Amino acid sequence: MMARIRKLIQKPGFDSLVASIAAIGIGLVFGLILLIVFNPGKSLYGFGQILFAGVSSTGKFSKVLYQAAPLIMTGLAVGFAFKTGLFNIGATGQYMLGTFFALYTGIVWQFPWWAALLAAMVGGAIWGAMPGLFKAFFNVNEVITSIMFNWIGLFAVNVLLANIPRVLADFYGASNPDRTANMAAANPAAIIPKWGLDQIFGSSYINISFFIAVIVAVIAYFVLNRTIFGYELKACGYNRNASIYAGINARRNIVLSMIIAGSFAGLGGGIYYLSGTAQYTIEKILPAMGFNGIPVALLATSNPLGIIFSALFVSYIQVGGEAMQPEYAKEIIDIIISVIIYLSAFSLLLKGVIRKQLKKLVRVEAITSSKGEVEP
Amino acid sequence: MSDYIIEMENITKEFPGVLANDHVTLQLRRGEVHALLGENGAGKSTLMSILFGLYQPDSGVIRKNGQVVQIHNPNDANDLQIGMVHQHFKLVEVFTVLENIFLGVEPVRLGVLKYQEARQRVLELSQKYGLSVEPDARIEDITVGMQQRVEILKMLYRDNEILIFDEPTAVLTPQEIRELMAIIRGLRDEGKSILFISHKLNEIMEVSDRCTVLRKGQCMGTVDIKDTTVEDLSRMMVGRPIQFKVEKGDLKPGAMVLEVENLVVPSKLHKNNAVKGVTFQVRAGEIVCLAGIEGNGQSELVYALTGIEKITSGSVRLQGHEITRASIRQRSQLGISHIPEDRHKYGLILDYNLADNLVLQRYWEPAFQHNGFIRQEQVRSYADTLISQYDIRAGQGSQTIARSMSGGNQQKAIIAREIDKNPELLVAIQPTRGLDVGAIEYIHAQLVAQRDAGKAVLLVSLELDEVMNVSDRILVLYEGEIVGEFAPRDTTVEQLGLYMAGARRSQQAGVSENQEKSGTARKGQHS
Numbered sequence: 001m002m003a004r005i006r007k008l009i010q011k012p013g014f015d016s017l018v019a020s021i022a023a024i025g026i027g028l029v030f031g032l033i034l035l036i037v038f039n040p041g042k043s044l045y046g047f048g049q050i051l052f053a054g055v056s057s058t059g060k061f062s063k064v065l066y067q068a069a070p071l072i073m074t075g076l077a078v079g080f081a082f083k084t085g086l087f088n089i090g091a092t093g094q095y096m097l098g099t100f101f102a103l104y105t106g107i108v109w110q111f112p113w114w115a116a117l118l119a120a121m122v123g124g125a126i127w128g129a130m131p132g133l134f135k136a137f138f139n140v141n142e143v144i145t146s147i148m149f150n151w152i153g154l155f156a157v158n159v160l161l162a163n164i165p166r167v168l169a170d171f172y173g174a175s176n177p178d179r180t181a182n183m184a185a186a187n188p189a190a191i192i193p194k195w196g197l198d199q200i201f202g203s204s205y206i207n208i209s210f211f212i213a214v215i216v217a218v219i220a221y222f223v224l225n226r227t228i229f230g231y232e233l234k235a236c237g238y239n240r241n242a243s244i245y246a247g248i249n250a251r252r253n254i255v256l257s258m259i260i261a262g263s264f265a266g267l268g269g270g271i272y273y274l275s276g277t278a279q280y281t282i283e284k285i286l287p288a289m290g291f292n293g294i295p296v297a298l299l300a301t302s303n304p305l306g307i308i309f310s311a312l313f314v315s316y317i318q319v320g321g322e323a324m325q326p327e328y329a330k331e332i333i334d335i336i337i338s339v340i341i342y343l344s345a346f347s348l349l350l351k352g353v354i355r356k357q358l359k360k361l362v363r364v365e366a367i368t369s370s371k372g373e374v375e376p
Numbered sequence: 377m378s379d380y381i382i383e384m385e386n387i388t389k390e391f392p393g394v395l396a397n398d399h400v401t402l403q404l405r406r407g408e409v410h411a412l413l414g415e416n417g418a419g420k421s422t423l424m425s426i427l428f429g430l431y432q433p434d435s436g437v438i439r440k441n442g443q444v445v446q447i448h449n450p451n452d453a454n455d456l457q458i459g460m461v462h463q464h465f466k467l468v469e470v471f472t473v474l475e476n477i478f479l480g481v482e483p484v485r486l487g488v489l490k491y492q493e494a495r496q497r498v499l500e501l502s503q504k505y506g507l508s509v510e511p512d513a514r515i516e517d518i519t520v521g522m523q524q525r526v527e528i529l530k531m532l533y534r535d536n537e538i539l540i541f542d543e544p545t546a547v548l549t550p551q552e553i554r555e556l557m558a559i560i561r562g563l564r565d566e567g568k569s570i571l572f573i574s575h576k577l578n579e580i581m582e583v584s585d586r587c588t589v590l591r592k593g594q595c596m597g598t599v600d601i602k603d604t605t606v607e608d609l610s611r612m613m614v615g616r617p618i619q620f621k622v623e624k625g626d627l628k629p630g631a632m633v634l635e636v637e638n639l640v641v642p643s644k645l646h647k648n649n650a651v652k653g654v655t656f657q658v659r660a661g662e663i664v665c666l667a668g669i670e671g672n673g674q675s676e677l678v679y680a681l682t683g684i685e686k687i688t689s690g691s692v693r694l695q696g697h698e699i700t701r702a703s704i705r706q707r708s709q710l711g712i713s714h715i716p717e718d719r720h721k722y723g724l725i726l727d728y729n730l731a732d733n734l735v736l737q738r739y740w741e742p743a744f745q746h747n748g749f750i751r752q753e754q755v756r757s758y759a760d761t762l763i764s765q766y767d768i769r770a771g772q773g774s775q776t777i778a779r780s781m782s783g784g785n786q787q788k789a790i791i792a793r794e795i796d797k798n799p800e801l802l803v804a805i806q807p808t809r810g811l812d813v814g815a816i817e818y819i820h821a822q823l824v825a826q827r828d829a830g831k832a833v834l835l836v837s838l839e840l841d842e843v844m845n846v847s848d849r850i851l852v853l854y855e856g857e858i859v860g861e862f863a864p865r866d867t868t869v870e871q872l873g874l875y876m877a878g879a880r881r882s883q884q885a886g887v888s889e890n891q892e893k894s895g896t897a898r899k900g901q902h903s
Contacts, residue, residue: 227748231750242722245716246708
């Protein structure tokens with residue numbers, strides 16, 4: 001038994017996992033303190049909502065999966081780029097472009113859902129390629145360009161949507177002109193299928209998008225860790241000079257990495273707004289889904305498989321946050337998430353501490369166990 | 377008072393998987409230069425880090441003047457008047473020399489810095505110990521040698537009595553090394569006690585009084601320098617006699633492999649060209665050495681040959697193929713192997729494991745990939761083959777992260793990778809920089825083996841001993857031009873030194889100088 005635990009502890013990545021879980025734990029405790037401060041009488045109820053609302057009913061659980069899917073995609077957009085040495089803070093803009101491409105092709109061109117999703121990926125890829133090109137050929141920091149492209153993306157999409165009457169809700173008889181059409185009215189074929197899941201879960205939120213996101217995450221994992229393409233991408237990320245020395249085309253890889261990251265975020269926009277339940281509202285604020293990809297990626301230390309779980313977690317406590325209204329403002333959830341991000345930024349530090357403690361544990365165990373067993 | 381100012385007794389320090397110090401004892405006498413000798417990974421730096429408070433020993437005691445002391449951090453060490461010059465300097469680049477010296481112990485009155493007082497003190501110290509510095513120059517603008525003197529002044533400013541020098545000569549030019557030796561002797565004569573970490577035997581023989589030798593974490597003993605020889609020390613350090621003279625077969629130059637004609641390479645540091653019209657050839661079966669003082673265009677020349685840097689004009693041919701415009705990968709596939717000068721910046725991806733680093737130049741070959749998927753088994757078994765063939769030592773074998781390996785083994789990994797490609801031309805820049813005698817001997821043997829196997833070898837070196845020992849032909853590079861060509865048996869180290877310093881140049885080089893002059897004249901007209 002102890003030998004198995006030791007093996008687990010010594011696995012690379014185990015301390016990252018422990019560090020992330022520790023960050024989550026401390027963040028939740030901080031949230032509880034906030035709840036007590038704001039409304040002591042309801043604090044346990046509120047905390048209970050955060051912890052358990054996501055599994056309190058199949059409807060709520062559907063909501064968790066529904067929001068997790070685009071979060072996985074934006075998380076991958078940040079995490080994939082990060083693995084290759086780029087900080088893609090532009091997932092929001094790429095998500096916006098994906099949204100636009102999905103809505104436009106789905107409604108105006110009457111694309112079926114899968115083709116509209118592919119179009120969304122193309123849209124995100126274009127928006128991701130821009131900072132990539134600037135970085136590769138002019139050495140402009142991708143953080144600056146991608147922030148600017150977030151805003152360009154937002155306003156460009158707003159202007160475009162506002163001037164295409166067919167995509168707007170009032171074209172189909174709804175009273176609000178500031179949002180896009182209900183997909184059921186505009187093109188039912190563009191709604192992502194539910195494959196009977198809505199019957200099982202009894203919720204209109206559920207569809208196959210969560211599984212699409214999981215499949216993409218698994219593919220991303222394999223590309224990064226099992227292919228020579230991923231080998232090259234990561235080589236450029238870790239050490240650009242050495243990859244140039246090895247004859248790797250670093251410029252091409254920077255652009256490709258941003259294109260792939262952008263297509264992930266674009267797909268995120270597509271699966272959210274082709275769900276049939278979401279309608280895009282023309283507003284002057286950036287959607288949070290893109291930025292929330294950053295904590296999702298950080299929490300998972302950019303591991304694509306870890307991103308599935310961190311996105312589920314973030315979505316889970318967001319559903320909890322909605323459930324504790326009106327006793328508490330749901331912004332408390334944003335604070336908790338911020339604390340967790342803040343702590344996960346310390347994950348390196350936490351990792352060091354945790355590793356030390358684990359090593360101590362292992363050593364004590366090794367000494368007390370039989371002497372014939374020698375540590376490698 | 378005790379005879380010894382510092383005694384480290386039975387120090388043991390274990391890192392995961394390595395016993396870095398195994399009951400090591402070191403006794404430093406008042407007013408002596410005490411060398412600490414050992415190969416890379418022998419535990420020298422660990423021992424000094426313990427003395428400086430960066431690590432805590434697992435067991436053992438440290439005494440100062442016979443009193444047991446606890447050193448938990450560098451501040452404790454400073455309080456005990458222990459100072460250290462690290463191999464990589466700890467200076468604030470954008471601060472001036474003066475600011476760096478008093479950083480942490482600023483003289484203040486009511487919160488205002490007393491610049492004059494500090495400056496006075498620094499000037500006095502620099503005069504007393506012959507450490508010439510410019511107090512108001514910024515660190516980023518001064519030479520490495522002067523940066524080192526700043527580090528020494530930092531210790532003196534803090535009234536340190538015990539001065540630790542961690543491989544202080546690794547970054548210096550021969551001239552600067554001579555100056556440093558004089559400084560160290562001066563410090564000793566003023567009563568300072570000095571610990572001098574090195575793996576360069578000549579320096580130890582020259583400057584130190586006694587020497588403690590470490591091998592694989594164990595103390596091999598302490599000897600008086602006047603009673604010992606270089607051969608004895610190296611045997612103690614490596615555990616076997618070292619071959620200082622490189623054994624080579626007869627010179628049998630074969631076909632022309634590398635032909636460089638009028639190569640001009642721009643500099644990234646200044647507006648002039650770094651390489652100014654260089655022409656030379658390398659044949660199969662010979663080692664051609666480019667000698668010169670650092671920064672005379674060697675790096676740029678090699679980067680141009682391997683395709684990393686763009687050239688202004690000229691041509692490069694490999695076995696008759698024009699490769700002037702070829703990509704890095706094409707050159708590599710045509711048979712150029714490159715051992716880069718900075719193994720961390722270019723040679724390795726430190727966060728990749730050893731296996732991934734060993735296939736860095738050939739991961740795309742069918743042997744290691746299938747339809748774009750890495751063939752993990754093949755990569756691993758290939759890595760295991762190289763590891764045993766080239767005796768690369770790494771804690772977790774092929775899965776060891778390159779960053780955690782010792783410098784010598786990192787270099788061995790690069791050499792294994794580059795030689796196993798079976799190149800036609802092996803380009804090596806300073807392949808032995810920062811390595812100990814055992815590793816140097818090994819690398820020289822590998823270079824000579826390539827030559828004897830009928831390959832062309834182009835070696836760039838700053839070490840004259842290496843130049844004289846290994847090469848078949850020596851080209852001296854000065855300010856981006858070849859100023860002389862020699863056979864090692866027809867020249868001396870002193871003569872090479874003159875050419876390297878630019879004091880002399882041969883006839884042929886004079887021609888290229890004239891060309892350059894007319895070149896600059898033309899440039900002058902343009903501007």
